[in-house]
Amino acid sequence: MNVLAFCGVLVTALVAALHVYFLVLEMFLWTRPLGLKTFRNTPEKAQATRVLAANQGLYNGFLAAGIIAGLVLAQPMLVTFSLLCVVVAGAYGAYSVSPRIFYVQAVPAIAALLLRTL
Numbered sequence: 001m002n003v004l005a006f007c008g009v010l011v012t013a014l015v016a017a018l019h020v021y022f023l024v025l026e027m028f029l030w031t032r033p034l035g036l037k038t039f040r041n042t043p044e045k046a047q048a049t050r051v052l053a054a055n056q057g058l059y060n061g062f063l064a065a066g067i068i069a070g071l072v073l074a075q076p077m078l079v080t081f082s083l084l085c086v087v088v089a090g091a092y093g094a095y096s097v098s099p100r101i102f103y104v105q106a107v108p109a110i111a112a113l114l115l116r117t118l
Contacts, residue, residue, distance in 0.1 A: 008115035012067060012079060015086060015108050019064035022105075026057025063089065080116070083109045 001009075029035035030053040031046045039046070039053075046053075066082030069075070090106025 004115060004118045008112060008118070009071065011108065011112040011115055012071065012083065015083065015112050016064045016067040016071070018105070018108060019060045019067070019086070023057045023061040023064065026053045026060065028057075030054070030057075059089075076116070080113065083113050083116075087113070 025035050025038055030039070030041075030050050031043065035041070035053075036043065036046055041049075063082055063086050066085070067079055070078030070080075070082060086109035087106045090102050090104075090109065093105060094100075094102035
């Protein structure tokens with residue numbers, strides 16, 4: 001495996017790890033201090049939206065699962081599809097919630113896709 005391919009695998013694994021982290025934040029830490037700080041929520045707003053956040057966290061887990069399964073099973077199309085889903089989710093999050101989401105979610109996935117194609 002050449003250096004670029006190795007970097008592509010590392011960045012792809014980083015994207016999966018980020019989405020596992022998002023799952024934990026949204027499903028389990030949403031109303032806790034770390035979740036409140038990360039998402040700039042008040043305790044009241046977090047409590048009112050915790051079920052929605054848990055659902056969102058579950059979807060982030062599915063994105064991570066697709067990437068991990070594709071890497072483990074050596075299925076590049078599954079990895080590519082999952083990374084493209086992450087890019088779409090990040091772009092929509094940037095449009096609907098905060099531009100910051102694009103940089104945190106979509107940019108690493110775009111980097112992984114680029115490294116995987118070089």
